[in-house]
Amino acid sequence: MNAAATPMIETERLGKTWPGATRPAVDGVSLRVARGTCCALIGPSGCGKTTLLRMLNRLVEPDTGAIRLDGADALRADPVRLRRGIGYVIQNVGLFPHRDVAANIATVPRLLGWKRARIEARVDAVLSLVGLDPAEYRHRNPRQLSGGQAQRVGVARALAADPPVLLMDEPFGAVDPLQRARLQVELLRLLRELGKTVVIVTHDVEEAVLLGDSVAVMRDGRLVQHAPPAALLAAPADDFVAAFLGADRLLKRLALLPAEAAIADPPPPPDTLSPGTHPPGAHPSGALPIGASLRDALAAMLERDARALPLAGGGVVTLESLFAAARAAPAAGPPDGRPASATPGMAGGAALD
Numbered sequence: 001m002n003a004a005a006t007p008m009i010e011t012e013r014l015g016k017t018w019p020g021a022t023r024p025a026v027d028g029v030s031l032r033v034a035r036g037t038c039c040a041l042i043g044p045s046g047c048g049k050t051t052l053l054r055m056l057n058r059l060v061e062p063d064t065g066a067i068r069l070d071g072a073d074a075l076r077a078d079p080v081r082l083r084r085g086i087g088y089v090i091q092n093v094g095l096f097p098h099r100d101v102a103a104n105i106a107t108v109p110r111l112l113g114w115k116r117a118r119i120e121a122r123v124d125a126v127l128s129l130v131g132l133d134p135a136e137y138r139h140r141n142p143r144q145l146s147g148g149q150a151q152r153v154g155v156a157r158a159l160a161a162d163p164p165v166l167l168m169d170e171p172f173g174a175v176d177p178l179q180r181a182r183l184q185v186e187l188l189r190l191l192r193e194l195g196k197t198v199v200i201v202t203h204d205v206e207e208a209v210l211l212g213d214s215v216a217v218m219r220d221g222r223l224v225q226h227a228p229p230a231a232l233l234a235a236p237a238d239d240f241v242a243a244f245l246g247a248d249r250l251l252k253r254l255a256l257l258p259a260e261a262a263i264a265d266p267p268p269p270p271d272t273l274s275p276g277t278h279p280p281g282a283h284p285s286g287a288l289p290i291g292a293s294l295r296d297a298l299a300a301m302l303e304r305d306a307r308a309l310p311l312a313g314g315g316v317v318t319l320e321s322l323f324a325a326a327r328a329a330p331a332a333g334p335p336d337g338r339p340a341s342a343t344p345g346m347a348g349g350a351a352l353d
């Protein structure tokens with residue numbers, strides 16, 4: 001198996017039963033996360049998401065099974081050294097309150113024995129990466145940060161030693177919805193740029209399908225489905241997964257598919273194209289702009305009371321073609337959720353279909 005094909009993270013029948021518990025918190029989970037991709041772990045409260053995540057950096061020791069990171073046996077590694085090579089971001093950040101932002105971010109580089117100048121340059125670089133001006137924030141105390149800023153510092157700290165793997169446990173759980181949406185979009189951009197391999201625990205299906213190249217659904221300690229988001233939303237493995245994804249799962253899926261995925265063939269007759277009134281910012285011809293999703297197309301149809309819409313890039317989407325694309329069964333993807341396209345899991349999930 002060549003290096004590119006080796007999953008960055010791989011668990012094999014991983015299990016953990018907490019002392020005194022009657023059943024395992026994690027029960028025989030085999031999960032593969034491809035290099036440079038993001039796997040979102042979802043499932044009901046208590047299903048074992050955090051326990052599984054914390055076994056990956058050995059904050060929790062498994063009872064059974066194997067963990068391989070970049071092909072190497074993680075259970076034979078020294079756990080402290082292992083953790084220095086894995087970024088970890090948790091809800092409520094866990095910043096050291098008595099250290100300023102710079103000292104918090106410098107934690108792992110210091111432990112790794114980096115020289116002072118290298119650490120200072122790195123602190124500034126990662127602060128800039130997460131959108132905080134180093135001059136303004138470097139010497140702030142964690143108490144002088146908003147929830148969203150503190151969360152950004154938490155991400156900067158996790159990135160400080162440039163680890164290839166990042167584990168995130170509900171990183172935006174304590175942030176207000178507006179900040180949360182901004183942080184999600186920024187994080188998505190950052191992760192793509194840096195090519196990190198990420199496992200993110202969330203209870204929010206929308207967040208999982210936005211951030212994940214693949215989504216792993218857990219129930220009672222077991223992994224019940226692991227698939228690219230558009231595939232998961234189109235074809236949940238069973239009634240439990242379908243119920244967990246929500247009755248609006250096909251609507252959620254529309255946001256992942258580019259409008260081009262539903263070009264009507266043959267195109268409808270021109271007289272069915274009713275340009276209607278154009279919402280502010282719409283393409284002057286009334287066509288849907290390039291990069292729009294099928295959800296945007298549906299919104300524009302509702303807004304304009306139209307059953308068909310031209311696309312700026314050519315072609316026409318009709319209500320019928322949109323419905324068909326929303327329900328179309330995706331081609332079976334590889335089990336590790338590796339996206340088929342060269343651009344891993346860009347928000348336009350068509351690349352995954």
Ligand SMILES: Nc1ncnc2c1ncn2[C@@H]1O[C@H](COP(=O)(O)OP(=O)(O)OP(=O)(O)O)[C@@H](O)[C@H]1O
Pocket residue numbers: 018019025043044045046047048049050051052203
């Ligand atoms: N340190 C611990 N000691 C004993 N039991 C634990 C411990 N941590 C978790 N558990 C138990 O293991 C099971 C799985 O918990 P875990 O936190 O992994 O679930 P989760 O899916 O992350 O839940 P949530 O979404 O509520 O955070 C639960 O029954 C929980 O009570």
